[in-house]
Amino acid sequence: MTQLNMRRDKMSSIDQEALAEAYNEALRLEKAGKLDDAAKAYKTVLALDPDDHGGAAVRLAAIERGPTPDKASLAYVATLFDQHAEAFEKILVDDLGYAVPMMVREMVTSYQPERHFARMLDLGCGTGLTGIAMAGKVDEMIGVDLSTGMLDEAFEKGVYDDLYAGDVTEFLKEIEDDRSEQEQEQKTASPQGWDLIVSTDVLPYLGGLEDKFFHVARCLDDQGLFAFSSETMPDEAFEGEDYKVGPKQRFAHSEAYIRRLLDENGLAARHFQSIIVRSDEGNPIYGHLVLAEKSATS
Numbered sequence: 001m002t003q004l005n006m007r008r009d010k011m012s013s014i015d016q017e018a019l020a021e022a023y024n025e026a027l028r029l030e031k032a033g034k035l036d037d038a039a040k041a042y043k044t045v046l047a048l049d050p051d052d053h054g055g056a057a058v059r060l061a062a063i064e065r066g067p068t069p070d071k072a073s074l075a076y077v078a079t080l081f082d083q084h085a086e087a088f089e090k091i092l093v094d095d096l097g098y099a100v101p102m103m104v105r106e107m108v109t110s111y112q113p114e115r116h117f118a119r120m121l122d123l124g125c126g127t128g129l130t131g132i133a134m135a136g137k138v139d140e141m142i143g144v145d146l147s148t149g150m151l152d153e154a155f156e157k158g159v160y161d162d163l164y165a166g167d168v169t170e171f172l173k174e175i176e177d178d179r180s181e182q183e184q185e186q187k188t189a190s191p192q193g194w195d196l197i198v199s200t201d202v203l204p205y206l207g208g209l210e211d212k213f214f215h216v217a218r219c220l221d222d223q224g225l226f227a228f229s230s231e232t233m234p235d236e237a238f239e240g241e242d243y244k245v246g247p248k249q250r251f252a253h254s255e256a257y258i259r260r261l262l263d264e265n266g267l268a269a270r271h272f273q274s275i276i277v278r279s280d281e282g283n284p285i286y287g288h289l290v291l292a293e294k295s296a297t298s
Contacts, residue, residue, distance in 0.1 A: 019048045026056070030063060039065035051075040061245035068245055072205045074167055078146040081126070085149030088127050092201075096278040100200045100229045100289065101133035107271050107291050108137070108196070108227055117196040121219070123168040123212075124202030128154035135159055138196065144171045168202065172215035193221040199228040201277075204250035207243050209261055217265035220294040226267055230258060231277055231287040248280055255288060267292035 026041030042056040042065075049056075052073035060066025084091065092098040108115075117138045122130055125143030127150055134141070143160045145151050151163050164171060197216055206212065216226050233252045238244055242257035255272075262269055271291035276284040 014049055019045060019054075022048060023054050023056070026059070030059070035063045035065055038063060042066075053079045055080070055249060058245050058249045058251075062247055062249045068207060068241070068243070070208045072249075072251070074146060077205050078148075081145075081147035082149035085127065085147060085153050088150065088153070089129065092278070093129075096280065097276075098201070098278040100275075100277060101130040103275065103289055104130060104198060104200060104227045104229075105133045105137070107273075107289060108134075108225065111225075111270050111291055117225075119194050120196040120198060121194045122160070123172070123197060123199040123216075124205075125154055125160070125163070126150045126201065128157040128159055130198050130200050131159040132157060134196075134198070144168050168199070169212045169215060172212070172219055176215055176218050193224065194219055195221050195224045197224070197226050199226075201229060203228065203230040203253060207245075207251050209243075209253065209258070213261040213265050213267070217267055217294060222294055222296040224294045225270075226292045226294070227290070229275070229277060229287055229289050231285055232274075233286070248285075253288075258288065258290065262290075262292050266295045268295055 022041055022044040026038050026045060029035075029038035029041055039060055042060050045054060045056040046052060053075045055072060055076035057066065057069045058072050058076070061068045081088070115137075119140045120134060120138040120142070122141060122143040125131060125145050126147075128143065131141050131143060131154065141160045143151070143154055143163045144166060145154070145163075146165065146167060148165050151165055154160060155163055197220060199212075199216075203209065220226060230253045231246070231250055232255060233244070233246060235254065238252075238254050241254075243251050243253045246252045259269065259272070269290065270293050271289070273289045275287055275289045277287035278285050
């Protein structure tokens with residue numbers, strides 16, 4: 001991101017010229033290694049744009065001049081992916097060597113070779129790479145993403161039965177509420193939930209995962225599977241924290257943190273593998289590929 005180029009419909013009340021000037025000055029100072037000055041410029045950006053379309057908060061954390069936020073701002077994630085939607089797959093797959101969706105299919109198939117899934121929820125579906133990878137294993141696929149540009153690309157693939165724009169955790173809360181209402185009305189067994197929930201390349205934009213894992217567990221059927229990927233760093237780099245923003249403005253999560261959240265939510269780890277998620281400027285980015293199963297008693 002070399003200049004500030006944000007969705008105009010969200011920026012009408014902001015002095016865009018001043019914002020672009022402050023943001024680009026912050027980037028210049030950061031690149032020059034003048035981190036204290038860059039931090040002042042990023043704080044100016046946040047004062048001009050509290051919704052943080054440019055991701056100033058995660059950049060402050062990445063240069064260790066600000067606190068680690070709970071997640072990247074929704075405005076930043078939506079803006080970032082809307083800007084790159086058309087070229088996203090070429091960049092991610094061809095340039096960065098990203099192959100996690102096919103890893104997910106292989107992981108799920110290896111664990112339960114004969115299992116066919118009734119309903120899959122793809123949280124952060126992007127352009128639909130995981131939907132394509134899981135084709136033939138699922139009867140009904142639903143995709144959710146913040147970026148309408150990404151959803152347009154996913155729609156063109158024709159693999160999802162429905163696509164929704166929104167925050168993934170809020171979407172989980174809504175379908176959980178819907179299930180509760182249906183259950184009360186029916187006064188019988190719980191209505192159909194999800195037997196597979198996937199979330200690839202989403203955790204790097206989230207810091208705290210408590211809400212997401214809690215609501216995933218609530219929305220899964222018994223023996224339902226949760227397949228996801230994360231990015232990580234060496235244990236010592238976390239300095240005792242559960243997650244941190246790395247130098248590329250993406251969240252890394254410790255293995256201990258993810259395992260703890262799985263345990264707390266009745267999700268038994270069936271596969272927990274260290275992988276190279278992708279490359280960045282020729283360097284490997286490490287992470288985890290995880291498959292968890294909801295126990296009947298959770």
